[in-house]
Amino acid sequence: MEMEACARCGECLAWCPVYAQDPRESICSRGKLGSLKRIVTSGLNGEDMKEFLEGLYECSACGQCHIVCPVRINTHELWEQARESLVKAGISQPEEQIKHLTAIRECNNSFAKPQTERGLWAETAWRAGLLKEPVRLWKEYQAPVLYFAGCTASFDPAMQAVAVQSARLLQEAGVDFSILGPDEPCCASKLRRMGDPGFADAAQQRADLFLRSGIGRIIVSCAGCFKGLHSDYAGILPASLEVLHLTEYLDRLIREGNLTPTRNVSMKVTYHDPCHLGRHNQIYREPRNILHAIPGLSLIEMRRHGPFSLCCGMGGGLKLAKPEIQKKMSAARIRQAEETGAEAIVTPCQTCQMGLMTGTEATSSGLKVYHITEMLIRSVCPEADRAHIEKAFTEIETG
């Protein structure tokens, strides 16, 4: 129905961050909807099908087209559904995406690492004196809150600081929480993003695990995992299980007086809305509230922000399928951030953080890219800032 509801107005084209880098009709939603309609009605010839598939995977599923569509066509869901249908029909994803999905299916994480390593960040951080107390595992202690770190913050050495800082902030606020550690599964949302038909089963398995474990509240620090657990699992998880993004929870803790940013952080920063948090889940206010609560920090908005925030290109498997396009997209975002005159760009998503770093490299920009926890840590407990964490982790690793 959505394919025929398109009024061909072209707003999607005018706002698409991928089209801005590769201006082909087959890239934008209007072109893809037209092709999908033809597939259903009359079929596409070989050349057109090739073009359609390129457009389908050259998309970060950022949802900008949904936001500007006067008909509110849920485009990104349509692309995910189309990808899944094509896989079922024997037309598979690009090679790099397949490798990534295989890792998730076989190792339960996108880094293809042993699950036993998943909770090591907490142990290392405690040994390095970066935490106030050791983080307990859920199987040993069923706390009222579960902190879900996600694959990137658990396994990527460059992003483990996010998990450490999140845990530290929760401890500073006096939150009683534990982690699943080696039992923490990959949220599997990437299966959905790239159209893997195994997503429904994988989601059900994870939901069963949460239910069996009797978890009541999950705090997620990754925007992608949050989209997975909050939106993709909708209807699978019971309403009694609350899934919150870390920024929502920290904002609440600050407002309730449980966490007080006291130290001055004299910086001019700009804020990058992750697509999965903003456009997909309407979380715009909370991260900004956190930044406003930090003394000395001033926030300058970019030309495109909130629902119109320019995607950094890390979502929807685009980085895997077309890394050169992702690079251009993140460079475009960095240029917008530079226009504000800010010293740093802050985001509450480690994947966006990595994506934006690609952009600073591509543009040779002096702009710093920070996770929002870094800003808050500097105001609450600077001894756990990124530099200290990286130094401590390196020292422990090198013995």
Added chain:
Amino acid sequence: MHPRPWILFWFFVICCHLYLDYSLYRRWKGWIRGMKTGFAMSRLKMPVVRIWLYEVFLQRQLFSLSVMRWLIHQCIFWGFISLTFLSLTKFILLLLSRISLDAGLHDFFSWGAGYPFTKLWGDFFGLILFAGCAGALARRFVLRPVETAHDQTDTFLTVYLLLMTLSGFMLESLRMALSPSDLDNYAFIGGIFMPARFGIVAGLGTWHAVTWIFHAFSGAAILAYLPHSKLLHSLLAPLVIALNAAEEEGRKDMYWPKTKQYRPIR
């Protein structure tokens, strides 16, 4: 006035209508195959209804993106549905009058005290539709924004609606010339096209019949053309808006355009 081919006209209307129904039925069968679950009316909660009213009738999203586009679309939208409403009402009243169930409303609106209201309604919304179509064509061919689709059928539809509106005004003016009435002043646009203004007095009956045939048959043909044209979105957009808003509401991630807080700047 020359006699008009009413029987042929009604035969044409029925054929076009049947074709429209068949096309929509076939499409509907395809659409429900693609639906993940059935749609329960209980999903139409207040925020969904609110979004639906704002987006369908006021087209708030479009307003936030471009005031000019919004104005053009509002003109076409309100012009089209108001004229359709007028034609439908007149048709229903005509049928009811045949079985004496119209409570005298048919005569009231056709030549009684309600006649000026009919004239004003028709001319006003005809003008609105005309302005919208002219604006859309000007935007497409003069302003030429990058996002414009180079689809000839979209241009054809706009021109089609424009010509239908124009022929409506012409028809009204010819009728006024052939059988003048004291209430003709209410047809404030039709009067502009009065043939007497241009010194034309002969052969008006033939012109009236020709214009009537063009206007009436092209109006009915829209029914058959609808499923194949961009006009289909006028039926589907309200449905899609409701379905997607209900789904978003169910997931608690409904998008509500906060146009004052977050301004769209390309």
